[in-house]
Amino acid sequence: MEVLKTEKLKSYYIFEMQEEKKEVKAVNDVSISIREDEIYGIAGESGCGKSTFLKTICGLAEPPLRIVDGKIYYEVEGKEIDITKMSQEEYRKLRWQFISYIPQGSMSALNPIIRIKESFKDFVTSHKKIKDEEKEFEEPLKKHLTALGLPLRVLKSYPHQLSGGMRQRTTIALATILNPRIIVADEPTTALDVVAQRAVIQLLKDIQKIQKNTIILVTHDMAVHANITDRMGIMYAGMFVEEGETDEIFENPLHPYTKFLIGSLPKMGDKSYKVSAPGSPPSLASLPQGCPFHPRCPYAMEICKKERPQLVEISDGHKSACFLNSKERVEDARK
Numbered sequence: 001m002e003v004l005k006t007e008k009l010k011s012y013y014i015f016e017m018q019e020e021k022k023e024v025k026a027v028n029d030v031s032i033s034i035r036e037d038e039i040y041g042i043a044g045e046s047g048c049g050k051s052t053f054l055k056t057i058c059g060l061a062e063p064p065l066r067i068v069d070g071k072i073y074y075e076v077e078g079k080e081i082d083i084t085k086m087s088q089e090e091y092r093k094l095r096w097q098f099i100s101y102i103p104q105g106s107m108s109a110l111n112p113i114i115r116i117k118e119s120f121k122d123f124v125t126s127h128k129k130i131k132d133e134e135k136e137f138e139e140p141l142k143k144h145l146t147a148l149g150l151p152l153r154v155l156k157s158y159p160h161q162l163s164g165g166m167r168q169r170t171t172i173a174l175a176t177i178l179n180p181r182i183i184v185a186d187e188p189t190t191a192l193d194v195v196a197q198r199a200v201i202q203l204l205k206d207i208q209k210i211q212k213n214t215i216i217l218v219t220h221d222m223a224v225h226a227n228i229t230d231r232m233g234i235m236y237a238g239m240f241v242e243e244g245e246t247d248e249i250f251e252n253p254l255h256p257y258t259k260f261l262i263g264s265l266p267k268m269g270d271k272s273y274k275v276s277a278p279g280s281p282p283s284l285a286s287l288p289q290g291c292p293f294h295p296r297c298p299y300a301m302e303i304c305k306k307e308r309p310q311l312v313e314i315s316d317g318h319k320s321a322c323f324l325n326s327k328e329r330v331e332d333a334r335k
């Protein structure tokens with residue numbers, strides 16, 4: 001079952017520069033569905049709109065960022081609710097039970113002058129009325145931390161007394177204490193060493209297993225996607241250019257951009273030279289006509305310079321936005 005869905009979503013940064021109106025098309029016509037009980041990954045180079053997409057679906061678009069078109073549906077008690085039509089007050093009530101956002105650099109978000117337990121208390125009491133502190137706060141908190149393998153001593157610590165990895169795991173525990181249906185995490189492993197990265201990934205996996213919620217995970221690290229996500233979407237220049245089961249995307253990438261992302265991953269024993277996509281991504285304030293990847297694509301055809309390919313299903317649940325990937329061509333290539 002779908003838990004969140006976007007339809008033709010466009011969200012742009014709109015501002016004036018030197019008396020000229022600028023539009024940065026950071027999310028440009030995105031229609032995707034996220035399912036219950038899955039880990040959905042979003043990958044793509046820096047600046048392709050991943051964080052903006054997350055902010056938009058979490059109802060956090062604030063000027064200069066504006067939703068200029070499209071819909072965002074949450075599935076609440078069997079009904080699809082378009083949050084772009086909700087008042088701020090209605091949305092605020094729904095949000096924390098439904099979706100929890102762990103922004104980039106969140107490990108520095110814990111209040112530095114209070115102990116961790118106080119941060120948990122502030123967070124829980126601002127979203128829930130508590131009468132019996134022991135039963136409704138202390139006990140569930142200890143249970144939550146223990147289930148996630150975090151030592152209870154963190155509660156007595158100040159943020160600066162914890163390592164970066166432990167701080168990040170604590171932030172994730174905080175963001176998930178109210179058991180939201182969707183957890184949205186933006187680059188949660190960046191700036192951590194490999195051991196701490198692994199612990200954070202394991203924590204996300206554990207939470208998903210225990211709480212059975214949906215996780216939407218943004219990272220440019222393809223190895224993390226291979227390790228943890230069930231399905232994934234590849235973003236390029238504000239668009240989703242490929243989507244499918246993670247195993248299928250790694251085994252059989254369709255879009256030339258995805259092939260570059262996967263091809264640049266090191267493999268054990270492989271000493272061959274890794275080729276990354278030539279050139280750099282376009283400015284989202286002045287996108288090229290046609291497919292935004294065509295200036296960097298070694299297979300670009302005439303049509304790619306004129307028309308923008310749509311994200312269409314090529315094989316079971318595997319979608320691509322590329323004129324090379326028409327169903328017939330892919331089937332021929334597989335023969």
Ligand SMILES: Nc1ncnc2c1ncn2[C@@H]1O[C@H](COP(=O)(O)OP(=O)(O)OP(=O)(O)O)[C@@H](O)[C@H]1O
Nearest residue numbers: 013024026045046047048049050051052053064284
């Ligand atoms: N406040 C802002 N005003 C104008 N443009 C912005 C603003 N914030 C981001 N952008 C632009 O929007 C585009 C998408 O940025 P976004 O942060 O969503 O990309 P990203 O894929 O998450 O990159 P990263 O991995 O580096 O965070 C970029 O071109 C960025 O420069």
